[in-house]
Amino acid sequence: MKAPPFAYARAxxxxxxxxxxxxHGDNAKILAGxxxxxxxxxxxxxxxxxxxxxxxxxxxxxxxxxxxxVHIGALTTHAAIGESADLRKHLPLLADxxxxxxxPAIRNCGTFGGSLAMADPAAEWPACxxxxxxxxxxxSKSGTRRVAAQDFFQGLYATAxxxxxxxxxxxxxxxGAGYRHAFLExxxxxxxxxxxxxxxxxxxxxxSISDLRLVYLGASEKPVPALETSQLFVLKGFSxxxxxxxxxxxxxxxDPAADLYSSVATKLHLAQVLTARVMKQLAA
Amino acid sequence: MDTIIxxxxxxxxxxxxxxxxxxxxxxxxxxxxxxLTGTHIGCEHGVCGACTVRVDGKIVRGCLxxxxxxxxxxxxxxxxxxxxxxxxxxxxxxxxxxALQCGFCTPGMLLTVQDLALQNPQATREQIREHISGNYxxxxxxxxxxxxxxxxxxARNSKA
Numbered sequence: 493m494k495a496p497p498f499a500y501a502r503a504x505x506x507x508x509x510x511x512x513x514x515x516h517g518d519n520a521k522i523l524a525g526x527x528x529x530x531x532x533x534x535x536x537x538x539x540x541x542x543x544x545x546x547x548x549x550x551x552x553x554x555x556x557x558x559x560x561x562v563h564i565g566a567l568t569t570h571a572a573i574g575e576s577a578d579l580r581k582h583l584p585l586l587a588d589x590x591x592x593x594x595x596p597a598i599r600n601c602g603t604f605g606g607s608l609a610m611a612d613p614a615a616e617w618p619a620c621x622x623x624x625x626x627x628x629x630x631x632s633k634s635g636t637r638r639v640a641a642q643d644f645f646q647g648l649y650a651t652a653x654x655x656x657x658x659x660x661x662x663x664x665x666x667x668g669a670g671y672r673h674a675f676l677e678x679x680x681x682x683x684x685x686x687x688x689x690x691x692x693x694x695x696x697x698x699x700s701i702s703d704l705r706l707v708y709l710g711a712s713e714k715p716v717p718a719l720e721t722s723q724l725f726v727l728k729g730f731s732x733x734x735x736x737x738x739x740x741x742x743x744x745x746x747d748p749a750a751d752l753y754s755s756v757a758t759k760l761h762l763a764q765v766l767t768a769r770v771m772k773q774l775a776a
Numbered sequence: 777m778d779t780i781i782x783x784x785x786x787x788x789x790x791x792x793x794x795x796x797x798x799x800x801x802x803x804x805x806x807x808x809x810x811x812l813t814g815t816h817i818g819c820e821h822g823v824c825g826a827c828t829v830r831v832d833g834k835i836v837r838g839c840l841x842x843x844x845x846x847x848x849x850x851x852x853x854x855x856x857x858x859x860x861x862x863x864x865x866x867x868x869x870x871x872x873x874x875a876l877q878c879g880f881c882t883p884g885m886l887l888t889v890q891d892l893a894l895q896n897p898q899a900t901r902e903q904i905r906e907h908i909s910g911n912y913x914x915x916x917x918x919x920x921x922x923x924x925x926x927x928x929x930x931a932r933n934s935k936a
Contacts, residue, residue, distance in 0.1 A: 500844060530842075596892075596907055598822060
């Protein structure tokens with residue numbers, strides 16, 4: 493179908509964005525990369541009065557490394573994240589996750605900030621941000637505040653973002669020496685929405701694991717850190733018996749919704765399978 | 777805050793200025809206003825890849841971009857790539873390998889595989905499949921498309 497009628501404003505700076513948000517509130521939608529918003533409009537799932545196009549505010553795109561942190565501009569595209577040598581070096585988890593995001597033509601437009609604001613439960617970036625302890629910078633007319641990724645995602649497509657705010661940047665601490673990471677996802681076809689996935693990192697020295705973080709996507713309404721499961725591996729290590737026990741614990745920590753193709757039982761089983769694979773990868 | 781915006785963009789090397797309704801997507805604009813019907817429109821929600829065009833050198837979904845967003849940008853369609861001869865060898869290989877039947881997906885497929893050829897001339901069959909994962913073909917089963925792309929890459933590399 494075609495999008496319903498709307499008005500359009502191309503913002504030249506953030507001040508214009510704030511002013512338009514102030515005036516139109518919930519009736520306005522921010523257009524960043526458009527790779528989720530435009531399908532929603534074309535399918536008439538959404539009918540805003542106004543689109544505020546922020547895609548030309550390129551001062552909010554790009555990756556910078558400062559004081560032990562990586563700063564990712566909200567308008568950085570998925571493709572640019574995949575191509576960034578700084579991210580490959582400091583946060584390889586993100587570079588690994590890019591391969592699972594849709595297809596090349598979509599990665600050229602879709603943005604990091606847009607994906608976070610959308611908060612799709614099957615999306616890769618929200619889970620990565622939670623596992624990496626990211627801080628999300630939200631700007632409005634009255635200033636900027638930072639929200640931890642863990643608190644930013646509140647439910648199904650629901651975030652801490654207020655109607656007068658936009659995401660400007662994400663700040664991620666660079667993990668110290670000895671940290672390993674892994675990102676795994678299962679989808680029906682390459683680039684499709686994840687059935688279930690996991691973003692993981694841990695500090696490994698010899699056979700001991702510490703600070704293990706397993707965050708699942710597609711396994712609830714928002715990214716889920718499996719805290720008890722992680723703790724169990726930290727206490728008991730990588731053994732087969734620990735894995736069996738952890739898989740049982742995991743089933744109690746996730747709350748996936750059935751969809752057209754996968755039942756709750758299938759999703760839980762697949763999450764357990766991914767857990768075995770991701771732990772193997774971390775240990776390798 | 778307009779519903780019609782005067783927009784100037786370059787289409788296949790030619791500068792074009794039109795007053796465009798803001799809700800019109802780039803493919804509908806190219807097809808209906810400009811008469812370039814080589815770019816196809818299928819699903820209208822970014823899944824099928826039939827609408828793939830190049831904007832400032834990068835492939836994008838034409839159905840997920842508003843035409844007014846192309847203001848000041850350089851848009852290239854299958855007509856442009858075809859006329860310039862840039863993909864003549866690919867087109868020839870598609871023909872020889874029967875890499876199309878109905879042809880609906882072919883313009884988007886050609887734009888996408890040329891994008892791969894420019895980025896990664898040594899691409900493996902697996903990488904070819906990955907790059908075209910967002911372009912649906914309901915006729916060929918993809919095998920012949922991958923054959924055609926592989927043949928072209930090998931031929932280009934042996935010339936280079």
